[in-house]
Amino acid sequence: MKLHILPISANSHGCLAVVKHLKLDEEGKVEIVDAMGKTRTDEFIAMNPCHCCPTLEFDDDKGAIWESCAVMRALCEMNAGGEDLYPADPITRAKINMVMDWKTSSIYPDLFHLAYMMFGVEVDEVMAKKQFAKLLETHFPVLLNVFLKDTPFCFSDKPTIADLAVAPIITLLKGRKKFYEKVPDAVKEYYQRVYDAFPGANEYFKMLDDMCSNYDGPGADAEP
Amino acid sequence: MKLHILPPSPNSHGCIAVVKHLKLEDKIEIVNAYGKTRTDEFLAINPCHCCPTLEMDGDDGAIWESNAVMRFLCKKFDTEGELYPTDIVKAGRVDMVLDWRQTTFYPCIPNIGYVVFGMPCDETKAKEDFKKLIDVHFKTLLDVFLKDTPYCFSEKPTIADLAIAPVITFIKARAKFWDAVPDAIKEYHTRVLEAFPGVEENFKMLDGMTTSYSGDGADAEP
Numbered sequence: 001m002k003l004h005i006l007p008i009s010a011n012s013h014g015c016l017a018v019v020k021h022l023k024l025d026e027e028g029k030v031e032i033v034d035a036m037g038k039t040r041t042d043e044f045i046a047m048n049p050c051h052c053c054p055t056l057e058f059d060d061d062k063g064a065i066w067e068s069c070a071v072m073r074a075l076c077e078m079n080a081g082g083e084d085l086y087p088a089d090p091i092t093r094a095k096i097n098m099v100m101d102w103k104t105s106s107i108y109p110d111l112f113h114l115a116y117m118m119f120g121v122e123v124d125e126v127m128a129k130k131q132f133a134k135l136l137e138t139h140f141p142v143l144l145n146v147f148l149k150d151t152p153f154c155f156s157d158k159p160t161i162a163d164l165a166v167a168p169i170i171t172l173l174k175g176r177k178k179f180y181e182k183v184p185d186a187v188k189e190y191y192q193r194v195y196d197a198f199p200g201a202n203e204y205f206k207m208l209d210d211m212c213s214n215y216d217g218p219g220a221d222a223e224p
Numbered sequence: 225m226k227l228h229i230l231p232p233s234p235n236s237h238g239c240i241a242v243v244k245h246l247k248l249e250d251k252i253e254i255v256n257a258y259g260k261t262r263t264d265e266f267l268a269i270n271p272c273h274c275c276p277t278l279e280m281d282g283d284d285g286a287i288w289e290s291n292a293v294m295r296f297l298c299k300k301f302d303t304e305g306e307l308y309p310t311d312i313v314k315a316g317r318v319d320m321v322l323d324w325r326q327t328t329f330y331p332c333i334p335n336i337g338y339v340v341f342g343m344p345c346d347e348t349k350a351k352e353d354f355k356k357l358i359d360v361h362f363k364t365l366l367d368v369f370l371k372d373t374p375y376c377f378s379e380k381p382t383i384a385d386l387a388i389a390p391v392i393t394f395i396k397a398r399a400k401f402w403d404a405v406p407d408a409i410k411e412y413h414t415r416v417l418e419a420f421p422g423v424e425e426n427f428k429m430l431d432g433m434t435t436s437y438s439g440d441g442a443d444a445e446p
Contacts, residue, residue, distance in 0.1 A: 049368045050324075058313060065316045067323035074316040091280060094287045094296035101289035102272075104326040146271050 002057040003071070004035040004044070008207045010172060011068045014164035015054045018075045018085060020200025029079065069100040072161040085161050095155040099147055099162035107139045108169060114179065115172035117219045118212060125222060132179050132224050144186050152193060159197045167194035168205065174212035179224040226279040227293070228257035228266070232429040234393060235290045238386035239276045242297045242307060244422030251301075252278075291322045294383040307383050317377040321369055321384035329365075330391060332357050336401060337394025339441045340433045347441060354401050354446050366408050374415060381419045389416035390427065396434035401446045 003019060005012035016032065024030040038044050039051040047064045048055045056071045057064040065074060076082030087093055113128040114135075143166065147154040154162040170191040173180045195205055227243060229236035243252050260266050261273040269286045270277045277288045278296065287293060298308035309315045332353035335345045365388070369376040376384040392413045396402050417427050 050364055056316075062313050063317075065320040067320045067327065070316060070319035070323045073319050074312065077312045077315070090296060090299050091284045093299065094278075094292055095285075097292035097295050098287045098289045101292045101326060104323060105289065105330075108327075109331060142272055 001029065001059055002031045002033050003075075004033045004039075004048075004053055004055040004057065006036055006053045007034055007204055008211060009053065010168035010208055012054045013168040013201055013204050013208070014068055014161060015056070015071045015075065016204050017164050017198040017201040018072050018082075018161065021085065021198055022075070022079050022081045024075070024079055030075070069104065069161070069165055072100075072164060076161060084158070085164075087156070087160065092155065096160050096162040099154045100165045102142070102147075103162075103165045103169070107135070107143075107166070110134050110139060111169060111172055115175055115212075117217065118172075118175045118215050123219065125219060128176070128179075128219065128222065129224060132182075135173075136182065136184075140184055140187050143190070144184065148186075148190060152190075159194055163194045164198070167191045168208070171205070171208050171212055174209065175215040176219060176222055176224070178222065182224050225252045225281055226255050227252050228255045228261075228269075228275055228277040228279065230258055230275045231256055231426055232433055233275065234390035234430060236276045237390040237423055237426050237430075238290055238383060239278070239293045239297065240426055241386050241420040241423045242294050242302075242383065245307065245420060246297070246301050248297070248301055252297075291326065291383070291387055294386065295322075298383060306380065307386075309378075309382070314377065318382050318384045321376045322387050324364070324369075325384075325387045325391075329357075329361050329388065332361060333391055333394050337397050337434070339439060340394075340397045340437045342439075345441060347444060350398070350401075350441065350444065351446060354395075354404075357395075358404065358406075358446075362406055362409050365412070366406070370408075370412060374412075381416055385416045386420070389413050390430070393427070393430045393434055396431065397437045398441060398444055398446070400444065404446050 003015055005016060019025050019030050019032060025032055035044065035053050035055070039053060045051055047057055048066050050066060052066055054068055054071050055064050055066045056074060065071060073086060076086035086096065110131040113123040113131050117123045151157055153159045154166065167190065170187065173183055227239055229240060240254060243249065243254060257266065257275050257277070261275060267273055269279050270288050272288060274288055276290055276293050277286050278293045279286045287296060295308060302308055305311070308318060335350040335353050339345050373379055375381045376388070389412065392409065395405055
């Protein structure tokens with residue numbers, strides 16, 4: 001299989017962490033392909049008409065899938081050791097799925113105006129403040145007091161793909177230093193805990209971290 | 225188990241469809257949670273006070289997020305893989321569509337459809353979001369997910385279709401927007417809803433709310 005990724009993108013990092021953790025690249029089961037600058041080529045669009053990353057290209061002409069959470073699920077289901085990251089028990093798995101869906105439905109949309117200016121996208125500074133207020137008042141409390149209430153990882157004593165969906169996106173807040181100072185320590189500690197659990201993806205985590213920490217363009221110095 | 229739902233909400237409709245289709249009514253009580261999601265009792269079950277919420281047995285707690293609820297119900301009860309394939313590659317495609325619905329499709333709906341709930345909507349964004357549906361997302365649905373099959377990557381409807389089709393009803397709140405929806409989308413929408421007659425009552429509730437809506441934005445041009 002081939003995993004097409006954008007090395008710096010938090011949405012690719014979870015999939016990369018799964019591949020490295022399960023040693024799928026070392027065992028020749030998954031080839032990691034840097035798709036930067038290639039997602040609008042005819043070849044890529046033939047594989048993924050939605051021209052996004054990560055994309056998992058199956059073997060034997062079985063096509064491809066995208067959407068980071070779907071890719072992480074498939075990698076875990078298809079490979080030995082995957083249960084470590086995506087527990088088979090239906091109740092635990094349901095909770096992991098819920099957190100992944102919460103990531104896409106709730107917290108990730110509220111990062112848009114906070115982070116996308118680093119990728120050259122026009123954002124609304126008033127909306128950035130509002131979104132950060134929502135992180136502080138709603139989303140971080142849900143993460144800490146519900147998903148991490150009794151466990152160091154979301155509903156789990158060990159990190160799962162739910163944590164890989166959530167933690168890497170927190171790095172994006174480093175693009176606005178004064179905002180990041182206000183992120184609760186418990187969230188920062190959780191984020192670091194997840195990163196430390198996946199040393200194989202360090203190189204990619206560091207790329208995004210460096211980009212965000214060194215960002216000094218519009219909004220970098222904004223007050224939350 | 226108890227499935228707490230909001231009867232007219234398309235986010236609840238997929239879960240109700242799974243319960244009815246797999247004939248789980250003796251195992252799962254469907255509870256109308258309208259007006260109750262901020263009570264202490266509900267918050268104890270789900271601190272995120274949203275629906276659908278599946279309250280599991282014993283001390284297993286509860287889960288929410290409609291796609292997670294549908295996946296769980298299928299994993300536990302759909303042993304034949306009828307609504308959620310057991311084949312990993314097929315399931316991977318269904319998962320991708322479920323996630324696309326969350327990340328890409330559904331965010332274009334609130335400004336168009338939430339007017340029926342009396343919520344303030346941004347009219348400029350409603351037009352922009354509808355344009356995205358027409359220019360990009362309906363094409364993804366028709367030309368990619370439904371390219372070779374009557375349902376998303378499948379000959380029979382799955383939970384991916386249940387995540388998408390009920391939501392399309394929201395567009396009926398704005399008659400002129402609905403006129404501009406491609407016929408193939410409307411046919412898909414009807415095809416999915418007709419495949420789940422057990423949910424007809426709930427589908428009709430939202431349909432009635434949207435088609436009879438005449439408040440702000442009802443007559444807007446797309």
